[in-house]
Amino acid sequence: DTEVTQTPKHLVMGMTNKKSLKCEQHMGHRAMYWYKQKAKKPPELMFVYSYEKLSINESVPSRFSPECPNSSLLNLHLHALQPEDSALYLCASSQERTRMGNTIYFGEGSWLTVV
Amino acid sequence: GIQVEQSPPDLILQEGANSTLRCNFSDSVNNLQWFHQNPWGQLINLFYIPSGTKQNGRLSATTVATERYSLLYISSSQTTDSGVYFCAAQPYSGAGSYQLTFGKGTKLSVIP
Numbered sequence: 001d002t003e004v005t006q007t008p009k010h011l012v013m014g015m016t017n018k019k020s021l022k023c024e025q026h027m028g029h030r031a032m033y034w035y036k037q038k039a040k041k042p043p044e045l046m047f048v049y050s051y052e053k054l055s056i057n058e059s060v061p062s063r064f065s066p067e068c069p070n071s072s073l074l075n076l077h078l079h080a081l082q083p084e085d086s087a088l089y090l091c092a093s094s095q096e097r098t099r100m101g102n103t104i105y106f107g108e109g110s111w112l113t114v115v
Numbered sequence: 116g117i118q119v120e121q122s123p124p125d126l127i128l129q130e131g132a133n134s135t136l137r138c139n140f141s142d143s144v145n146n147l148q149w150f151h152q153n154p155w156g157q158l159i160n161l162f163y164i165p166s167g168t169k170q171n172g173r174l175s176a177t178t179v180a181t182e183r184y185s186l187l188y189i190s191s192s193q194t195t196d197s198g199v200y201f202c203a204a205q206p207y208s209g210a211g212s213y214q215l216t217f218g219k220g221t222k223l224s225v226i227p
Binding site for chain 1: 146148150155156157158159160163201203213214215217218219220
């Protein structure tokens with residue numbers, strides 16, 4: 001069983017809707033990540049939080065807005081999305097974000113469909 | 116940034132067969148992980164293996180860091196092994212040195 005929990009597992013939203021994806025981990029990890037994965041492609045990094053501060057934004061459009069309320073929670077707020085934003089959104093965490101590397105653990109993902 | 120290449124892109128096996136998946140990376144790495152993505156989308160950690168050899172049941176992995184490649188061995192394959200296997204690497208320095216870069220994956224289909 002994954003120790004990174006994502007909700008909802010499936011989300012269908014219109015292009016004018018506002019919705020949020022949620023992620024929670026209780027492993028005491030201090031680095032949390034959002035990845036986006038399109039069909040038949042590898043995951044692509046979107047955002048990285050380290051000690052609750054945004055440390056990487058991989059040039060993601062502003063219609064995606066991340067939030068880290070505390071060290072266990074990570075949200076991704078969605079607004080005015082386009083159909084091409086439909087994808088699997090994966091949350092992940094690791095002990096720290098360091099050059100030495102740590103095992104990264106993924107949640108089960110949230111399947112997003114924009115109509 | 117680091118380049119991560121996986122081969123083969125697709126693999127079909129009869130149940131019970133063995134297989135070897137390969138991952139080549141272009142720079143020295145601090146972190147290398149193998150993942151299995153099941154048909155429901157979940158990415159499952161298989162190995163954290165920047166160097167050396169590890170085994171877990173029917174799976175084992177070897178990373179030869181000096182030659183910049185890693186191998187994942189699957190023995191006595193089962194239908195539940197089907198899915199996509201990703202290799203992901205974090206370079207020792209330079210662009211992207213604080214995060215994992217994924218290869219394109221190997222899609223494995225195990226048929227009964």
